[in-house]
Amino acid sequence: MNTSVDKTFSVLLKEYAAEIGFDLCGFAPARSLDEHRAIISNWTVSGLNGDMAYLGQNIEKRIDPRILVPGARSLIVTGLNYFTEKKQGGNGIPKISKYAYGINYHHVIKIKLNKILNFIKSIHPESSGKSFVDSAPLLEKAWGREAGLGWYGKHSVLINKKIGSFFFLGIIVTNIDLDYDQPEKEDHCGTCTLCIDLCPTGAINNNRTIDTRRCVAYLTLESKAQVPDDLVMKLEGRAFGCDKCQDVCPWNKNSKPHKTPEFDLPAEVELMTAEDWKNLSRKDYKRLFKESAIGRRSYCRFMDNIEAASISAS
Ligand code: SF4
Ligand code: SF4
Known part of the structure; x- marks a missing residue:
């Protein structure tokens, strides 16, 4: 589907994403991320992917969402904060990473992404799309950068100037055109190491x-x-x-602490x-x-x- 770009709809879509709890939302045109082909290949050939062999497979599919979802025009990339100041007990207690404190984020984000898909359908009934949370060969971080959500820190995690790096990514690949965001081109790490x-x-x-x-x-x-x-x-x-x-x-x-109760440590x-x-x-x-x-x-x-x-x- 090749709808003309509707800027008002793009604004409404971002407002809706915020309304259902997403902290970040940006849009990128679907394309082949050719610049990542060699990076993935070199990384996996050097064995830096450990036993995650799948990361080196289906490279063309990984870099081009139009292969994954035929007819794809745009990617909607969302960020959901999971930062918390809460910590587990005291010394000697095995530590759990903040991201795993609550309910599996895949479930929480998928429900929200599907709400966005329904919202799009309610305005563009002829639209189609698929939602993904770590569930497909998609370069989530690269798409986050493309959609203006942040830059790669030196630790390779995406960082957003407003909310930092403790956020989960979710992606919708859709066949509608949107008013696209600019990729974050600056490296705000500076001399920090x-x-x-x-x-x-x-x-x-x-x-x-x-x-x-x-x-x-x-x-x-x-x-x-x-x-x-x-x-x-x-x-x-x-x-x-x-x-x-x-x-x-x-x-x-x-x-700032997240506002998603599902992510609380029981x-x-x-x-x-x-x-x-x-x-x-x-x-x-x-x-x-x-x-x-x-x-x-x-x-x-x-x-x-x-x-x-x-x-x-x-
Ligand atoms: S700002 Fe410093 S600590 Fe943060 S990602 Fe960049 S280099 Fe690492
Ligand atoms: S790269 Fe980050 S997550 Fe991995 S061991 Fe180092 S500090 Fe921990």
Whole structure:
């Protein structure tokens, strides 16, 4: 569908996205992100993707959403803040990354994206589109940048000048034309190297890529293996994910707490002691985390993480 660009509709769409809770929303024209072909290829050929082989597959599909969704004209990219000042108990307690405190963000964002799709349909009944949250070979961060949501920090995470970097991305690929935003072209990191200097495992390369084989987030979430012995003592008590490179970033100094109750840390988890974590039964693991991102990890691997985190915290 090739509707003429309706600027008023684009404004209405952004207002609607804000109304249903999104902190950021931008639009980018669908195109092939050719400049990413070599970057992905080099990164995976060097093995920096660890055992996530899929990241090196279907490259053409990954860089061109028009292959993924035939007829695609635009990408609507949303950002949802998940920053919180809340922290788990005290010393020696295995740490969970902020992004995994509450209900699995995939579910929360998907519901909101589908509301946007319905909103578009209500005004353009002939439109079509698909929503994605980490669920397809799409370069989410690159599209976030294209849609003006932010720039790649040296830690490779997208940073927005207003809300920092603690936000989830969601994407709609649609066949309508929109009033597009300008990609963020500036590098606002300047001479800062805090994230690189303070990363506990030295996983951040100096070209805005991460060596996932050393990254605590990857090792405790995605990796099918246990955390390698030489990195266990560098976990600094982390059992699931790592926020350090974002915590130390000056652009997160003024981050405001999110307004999405689904992302809150349940009181029962907040109060768990180190002993409670060590003795967590399979039954309680399922009960407490079946709706959380943590539940994506097997119970056995998660308990391996708890053990490794406890060793590094002691
Ligand atoms: S998430 Fe942690 S380990 Fe990974 S790059 Fe950031 S600071 Fe380093
Ligand atoms: S810590 Fe510094 S270098 Fe790293 S992303 Fe933030 S501003 Fe950029």
